[in-house]
Amino acid sequence: MMPDSNSLFTGEAQPSIETLAEGVTLLRAFCREEAPALLDAIATVVADSRFRNMVVPSGHTMSVAMTNCGDLGWITDRTGYRYTAHDPLTGKPWPPMPAPLLHLAQRAAATAAFPRFTPNACLINRYAPGTRLSLHQDKNEQDYTHPIVSVSLGLPATFLLGTLRRTDTPRRIRIEHGDTLVWGGPARLIYHGVAPIAASTHPLTGPFRINLTFRRVATKLS
Numbered sequence: 001m002m003p004d005s006n007s008l009f010t011g012e013a014q015p016s017i018e019t020l021a022e023g024v025t026l027l028r029a030f031c032r033e034e035a036p037a038l039l040d041a042i043a044t045v046v047a048d049s050r051f052r053n054m055v056v057p058s059g060h061t062m063s064v065a066m067t068n069c070g071d072l073g074w075i076t077d078r079t080g081y082r083y084t085a086h087d088p089l090t091g092k093p094w095p096p097m098p099a100p101l102l103h104l105a106q107r108a109a110a111t112a113a114f115p116r117f118t119p120n121a122c123l124i125n126r127y128a129p130g131t132r133l134s135l136h137q138d139k140n141e142q143d144y145t146h147p148i149v150s151v152s153l154g155l156p157a158t159f160l161l162g163t164l165r166r167t168d169t170p171r172r173i174r175i176e177h178g179d180t181l182v183w184g185g186p187a188r189l190i191y192h193g194v195a196p197i198a199a200s201t202h203p204l205t206g207p208f209r210i211n212l213t214f215r216r217v218a219t220k221l222s
């Protein structure tokens with residue numbers, strides 16, 4: 001990646017690669033330059049499958065608004081968490097994964113030493129100020145050989161980086177626009193979450209943080 005000369009003047013972080021734990025890599029500013037194109041691609045997805053607040057099995061409505069692109073999309077409703085090929089709101093297949101998103105995910109995974117990542121699902125999360133995601137594992141994929149690639153755009157967040165044990169206190173990692181986090185291998189099933197987002201405005205996303213979570217889901221789900 002070219003050094004970002006503007007960042008010398010704006011105080012933005014320089015691109016860097018940081019190993020946070022075995023199998024967990026933080027790629028700072030990895031997609032900051034291409035963020036406008038990524039957001040354009042996300043807008044095309046959202047035009048067909050809009051953001052919605054899903055209900056978890058307990059009946060609670062999630063504060064984070066979500067949609068998906070790719071062959072499969074993650075959903076939750078009163079009956080549980082799962083992947084589906086169709087958007088339950090439209091009855092149509094989820095929008096295809098736009099090429100700039102797929103290529104970004106594959107570049108990020110390769111940079112983090114996962115060279116053969118072929119995501120078939122991308123969950124798109126939209127956080128307004130005050131919204132949060134409680135500590136969880138990504139474990140509905142039924143294939144843990146591929147990593148998770150998590151791309152953050154817009155408002156900053158505090159990512160809660162746990163371990164394989166739910167009871168361990170998570171580390172608090174500040175994540176900014178363009179940062180990309182990859183976890184896999186021995187870290188594939190780590191607990192993680194997002195602390196409540198602070199109120200602010202971002203030039204590209206306004207009052208939101210947008211997160212893309214790329215996954216490889218087993219296609220023969222039991």
Ligand SMILES: O=C(O)CCC(=O)C(=O)O
Nearest residue numbers: 123125138150194211213
């Ligand atoms: O927004 C984030 O940084 C994490 C999202 C996440 O963990 C998920 O969608 O499963």
Ligand SMILES: [Mn+2]
Nearest residue numbers: 136137138192
């Ligand atoms: Mn997750």
